[in-house]
Amino acid sequence: MIKNYFTVAIRTLVRNRLYTVLNVAGLTFGLTCFLLIGLYLFDELTFDQQYTNANRIYRVVEHMNVKGEETTIAAASFKLAEVSKQSIPEVENTTRMSRIGRANLVDPQNPVNFQETVTIADQNFLEIFDFSLISGDKRTALKEPNSIVINEELAMRLFGSTQVLGKQLQWSYLDTPHRITGVLKNHPKNSSFTFNSLISENTNSDDFKETAATDWSSNGFSVYALLRNGAKPETTAAKMTSMVLANFKPEKGTRLHFSLQALTDMHLHSENIVDGARNSNVEAMPQGNLGYVRMFSFVSVFVLFIAGINYMNLSTARASNRAKEIGVRKSIGAVRRNLVYQFLLEAILITSLAFVLAVLLLNLLLPPFNNFVEKQLSFDLSTNYRVWLLAVGATFLIGLISGSYPALLLSGFKPVALLKGMKINQGGSLGLRKGLVVFQFTVSIVLIIGTIVLYRQVKFMNNTNLGFNKDLLVVIDVNTGKAREASEAIKAEMAAIPAVKSVSLTSRVPGEWKMYQRVKVNAQGNRTESQVAYFFGADKDFLGTFDIKLAQGRNFDNPSDSTSVLLNETAARLLNITDPAGQFVEIPFASSNGGDFEAVNVNGTPFKAKVVGIVKDFHFQSLREKIAPLVLGYNQNPVHVIDYYTAKIESGNIPATLEKLKAVLVRADGDEPFEYHFLDEQLARFYMEDSRRQTLMIWTALAAIFIACLGLFGLATYSAEQRVKEIGIRKVLGASSFSLATLLSKDFLKLVLISNVIAFPVAWWSVNQWLQEYAYHVNLEWWVFALAAALAIVIAALTVSYQSVKASLVNPLENLKGD
Structure with a gap:
């Protein structure tokens, strides 16, 4: 009996090659997407579980x-x-x-x-x-x-x-x-x-x-x-x-x-914990994001479900073609259970073939994917058994789910009705197919909208005006005492290089990958109400090198400014300082590396500083954070020593300029390694994970749309086959090819329009929830929804139109010939 099931299943799949290819292709892409995202998510969810007592x-x-x-x-x-x-x-x-x-x-x-x-x-x-x-x-x-x-x-x-x-x-x-x-x-x-x-x-x-x-x-x-x-x-x-x-x-x-x-x-739940994602290396381990894990979990399941829907739709659509086969088998003694087994076996055969192809495709994609996400994912015999169980289980489950409805539908009719040519594709069957097509395109449209917004947000973060000029700034680490003690001489020598426009000495820089110092600061005459602000040291060339605007007052001028500070606008508002003239602040406590506040003493008393200027607010942290109060002290201040040289260079022959900067540092201290980075690249690292997720979303959305279109193409093909005589009669009566193509396409396009109506509120809510992660973000514009709707309609129209036009161009005499 089992051998007979296999024989019939293989013959059916070979006889209907187009639909077999469409089903296998859709399931292969769906499983590949599911497995690729699944491996990524499993890696994220199993962080730090390799220790015996991890729990x-x-x-x-x-x-x-x-x-x-x-x-x-x-x-x-x-x-x-x-x-x-x-x-x-x-x-x-x-x-x-x-x-x-x-x-x-x-x-x-x-x-x-x-x-x-x-x-x-x-x-x-x-x-x-x-x-x-x-x-x-x-x-x-x-x-x-x-x-x-x-x-x-x-x-x-x-x-x-x-x-x-x-x-x-x-x-x-x-x-x-x-x-x-x-x-x-x-x-x-x-x-x-x-x-x-x-x-x-x-x-x-x-x-x-x-x-x-x-x-x-x-x-x-x-x-x-x-x-x-x-x-x-x-x-x-x-x-x-x-x-x-x-x-x-x-x-x-x-x-x-x-x-x-x-x-x-720790990996997924360290948001807002200082030092939460870093343990023992200054280079931070990228922190996971539980929201993205949940989002991609849903997306991967939906993409696989869309592939299963294709199989279900095409199987139920072609039910009438198998009516006589089912009727004959029932009339010679086949019970319903045998027919259900037959159709489920066909579904499992197709999903198994798709799984094998998906594994092959997955292993082709994993090397570049690993390079992209900086992981070591694999899918072979060494892969964790839980991943294999999930993969095989999902394949088997999608085979059962996608094959169950066609199996129950086709096996439930009486043999006499089937042998008389009963029409199966009506009523509930047709309504279910339409509902499934709507679901497919609803998910696809939500993904399109999400991808567009994510792309715009990443572009916004990389291109927005940060309040300073980040281009062509080389940030050089100060790692040894010699380089720090001779910093002014090194700075002067660097500034003398023809391709170097200016050099600044600072303890931190905007876009810092180390932690900023925090201080408690009191306005003049108010020692009871301390405010918390960030602090870093800078010299008189800081504003010019970074192109930061001075709102009021003056810049640092000379070493005597070691007891002077600049405030950003947010700090000035916090301290109720509207004009820096004659204003003083007191900084009694400072906290390094996010730790406890410790006393800052100058000759036994708290550090008292003169406010000489107010600078325009600039984004010295990620755009996820609101601009915080910032105090800039002269680089010889008692709070924070210098840690960087920042050189603004010309765009021509950058490697030669870097070699000259390195030579200056080596002459000052031969043991000092030349560690540098370009500030714009460092700032981009803030959003590297967002950029990666954007790319993943784009490819996932494309996969979902492609799979949905395969199903739509198959349904359009079948619809054209079922209506060949109707098309022939209409052409004989004078219908044009254009009107016939429109007639065949409009039912499918209506379903896509309904999908848009459902997708819009879902996408609006989801995207707004995600944008709340950022203090500064793009607005959700109406044209994003219009563009997604237009793309969905155009893609669906192109998918359906090929079969519609092909059917409308056939000679009507061919269509009107008997079976």
Whole structure:
């Protein structure tokens, strides 16, 4: 019986080659899109799940409210980590890590400078996070002072081999070399950890140990807690809060509490957490976006469903062609169950063939796709079994769903009615097909509108006026003390290069990839109401180099301005300063790296600064954020030392200009690596993930439209076949080819128009929800909907018109011939 099912199914599919090809093509594209997006989403959803105890590891998050100003930071104090495992029963163990900037790291036997992030961890780190070691013992690798663990990428870069246990490495800021005690395998791409080396915390100086012994208030450590089985994170966090507050009293007006964030939530749930998406590398790991994960999950399912709808539509549309076959089989004894099995087997055969083709196509697309999304996705025998179960299960399910209605419909009629030529395609069957076509195009139109708006938003973010000129600005890192001490001489030498128009010294730049310093600032005569603002140092050439406009007052002038500041318009409004003349502000506290505020003293008193000017607001952060209050201090200020040279250069022969800038830096300090980036490229990195998602949306929308059009083409073909005699009679009676083509097309175009009516409110709501992520965004214009509607109608018309015109041009005598 099973063999007979297969034989009949294969004969049917071969006999109806056009419809088989249309169904297989639609399902292949639908499955390919589903699998490609599915792999991407699985990678996003399984971030940080590679550790044995991942479901019991939590990150300590500090929440601080200072007079209504809320700060959430993924960090805590030394003592919280140290004492929690001793005094809180729910805590099985804790570990802490910190990073203290960047420095040169060399192999003393072959001294080539590599600028690396300095990351420090305690000896529990490699036990709680069971990273795979190529060599070394994770229990002791970080136990001894002057020990360092590196990953295989860094080992290959420094030594050309991973067999480096026991070798020495030298940090430029330390006198004592470090012994390599372990080599880690490279982190998988879906890990929040990006460090390539770890120094034993026991290496720290006696001063550090003395300070740490009483440190209940800082947040200079990323702290992770391994909870016992059954422990509740909310209860544990409350005990941590009580423990800290029993040993440290925040200043008046400050509220403090802690929470525990699951390790597996860090990637997708760290929005608005300072340092939330970065763990041990200055280069931030791109933070995931739960909204996009949900959106693409729905889109992938809908695209696959659209492909299934095609099969269902074409099968029910062609039901009449199989009426006599079904009638004969029923009259000779076939029961309904046998016919249902037959039609379901045909559907599963088609989806299975489509699955095989989709896997082949997927593996062709994965290499360029991985390069594009910077992941390591694969679909082979090494792929996680859950992905295979999902892929095979989805294929089988879509086969059952898409084949179920035709199977139940065709097998339910009486044999006598079928043998008399009963018309199947009427009533409910026809209404269902129309409804499914409407659904297909509704989804496609929503995707078109979403793609257009996403494209406009990304373009807006990349091209909007930021309040400064970002073009041809080379930002050069200051990494060593020598380069910082000789900064004015280096700046003058750089400015003397003919192709360099100007050079500025700053502690931060707009579009900063490090964290901005925050300060508490008081207006003159008001010490009780501190306001929180961002702060960075700049010299007198900052405004000119970045082309930032001065609204009132004057610019910095000379070194005597070390006690002067500029305010942006937002800060001036916050402090109620309308005219800078004679105005002073006091900056008593500053917070580095998003941590606690610490006192800023100049000769034993809070830093008091003269306001000399107000600058026009400019976007120094992402367009997702509203322009915040900003205080610009002269680069010799007591709050924040310089960290960058920014050179405005001419557009001609840029490589030669970069070489000259590098030569200046090397002459000042031979150990100083020439690290630079163009500011416009750095600003674009803010929106790199948006650009990627835009491209994914475009291709997904095209796939959905293509699949919908395959189905529409098949239905139009069948409709033309069913109406050949009607067309012949109309032509004999004088109907023109144009009127016949219009007649055959209008029913389908009506369905597309209905799809537009349904899609518009759905798209309007969805897109508006998404745009709320951005403080500055495009408006949702009426023409976007008009354009999407026009595209859908034109695409549908072109799809249907080929068969309509073809049918209308056939000689009417051919159409009127008997069967």
